[in-house]
Amino acid sequence: MIEELEQARAAGFTIAYEPVDGDRARALEPALGDAIGAAVELHGQRYLNPGNFVRALADAVRERGGEILERTEVSGIRDLGRGVAVTTSRGQLHADVAVVATGAWLDALVRPFGVRVPVQAGRGYSFSVPAEGAPTRPTYLAAQKVVCTPLGEGRVRVAGMMELAPAERPVDPRRIRAIIAAARPLLRGIDWAARTDTWVGARPCTPDGLPLIGPTGSPRVYVNGGHGMWGVALGPLSGRLLAEAIATGTSPAELAPLHPLR
Structure with missing residues (x-):
């Protein structure tokens, strides 16, 4: 992740970040589990619903x-x-x-x-979980390619996957299970069974x-x-x-x- 950020810096972008160890990461975001050994804190970021x-x-x-x-x-x-x-x-x-x-x-x-x-449709899957026990800030599990984003109104969106398939194809439940399996070891306190708003969106890729x-x-x-x-x-x-x-x-x-x- 740091290598990617440094490549962006070399291209002329201003990116402020700070590497942190697992304890510091959990202090910043208590939803992170003990399996987290290191993280990168990005400054000056924004997110939206x-x-x-x-x-x-x-x-x-x-x-x-x-x-x-x-x-x-x-x-x-x-x-x-x-x-x-x-x-x-x-x-x-x-x-x-x-x-x-x-x-x-x-x-x-x-x-x-x-x-x-x-x-081509590069389909991404998402669902939302109750905010209690979930990350309170945008959290990217880089190796797992899973993102958690607070939506407000007591929900956090969990998203991931890049599926090359026809845009109109229905949701494949296996993809949702794969996202949960990837994220579960790194996040504690999320009520995965209470997920709602399961969705797949067609990212337009060239x-x-x-x-x-x-x-x-x-x-x-x-x-x-x-x-x-x-x-x-x-x-x-x-x-x-x-x-x-x-x-x-x-x-x-x-x-x-x-x-x-x-």
Whole structure:
């Protein structure tokens, strides 16, 4: 973990951290078990409740006069030469441009516009447990690839796994059992039997690990997706950069290596 942090530092990022022994780790986070022999305390970190975050984004769009069509399937996009027509389960929508940001479902919509970089669902599993006995701060079990994040309202989310499978495939109970088996020896006091909110989400992953942000073969159809596990952190930034490119006709230099037609 420290090696990864030092690589990030070498790339120019400012990361404050402190290696600690097991006793210090348990003093900071009593939910950690005796099997923990060492840890890294990261400073200046932030975390959020993803559901609340997305709802707040939707509210911000509505407050600015935008409209959000919930539970609406998009099945196709046509370039009309002076705009686009978007085919949905509620009929056709017309606009000057379309930005396709459909995550693991990008391929079918953007392939007709020359995008050949595939987006694969890297599915992550999660569930929540009662906060009592669980970590009180974001806790990453690095070797086990399991993350515990307080959600508020008396729940802590436990997440892990990277399953390459179709996005629509139902939850595989074996994956949940594997997460619990990996985390149980390192965490004490969690009531695993009281878990709720079991869920699997399709992270949109690209072969080279870089997202797809920018224009397609059509000057009226754009892509913003393929952020993998970094959508919450990078989505707002990539959205702002892409909006600038669409509004001004000049693409920021940061988007050059992320071109959807690469």
